[in-house]
Amino acid sequence: MANNKSAAKRSRQTLVNTARNASVVTSLKTQQKKFRSAVQEGKKETIYSAFVALSSSLDKAAKKGVLHKNSVNRRKSALAKSLVA
Numbered sequence: 001m002a003n004n005k006s007a008a009k010r011s012r013q014t015l016v017n018t019a020r021n022a023s024v025v026t027s028l029k030t031q032q033k034k035f036r037s038a039v040q041e042g043k044k045e046t047i048y049s050a051f052v053a054l055s056s057s058l059d060k061a062a063k064k065g066v067l068h069k070n071s072v073n074r075r076k077s078a079l080a081k082s083l084v085a
Contacts (some may be wrong), residue, residue, distance in 0.1 A: 018065045031057055039082055051083050 002008035035050040055076055062072040 021066045024061050024064065026055075028057055028061060035079065047083060051079060054079060 005076050006033070031050070031054045035054050038046040040048045058067070058072045058076055061067045062069045
């Protein structure tokens with residue numbers, strides 16, 4: 001248990017932030033699965049729309065601090081390569 005008020009507040013904030021971050025990461029994983037399945041099916045329109053949605057979500061996650069911006073850029077680069085191939 002926390003020994004002072006500020007430590008207790010940080011503990012409460014950590015619980016809220018952890019839940020929010022987990023939600024964002026879970027939705028990103030779902031979108032990645034949708035993108036991969038669209039690539040396997042080979043539907044151009046579905047692939048492109050899934051790529052745009054996933055890119056946007058990754059950028060938002062980086063903006064919120066859930067993921068590091070370099071990690072997001074690396075993931076987007078890999079997605080773009082699979083989009084071209």
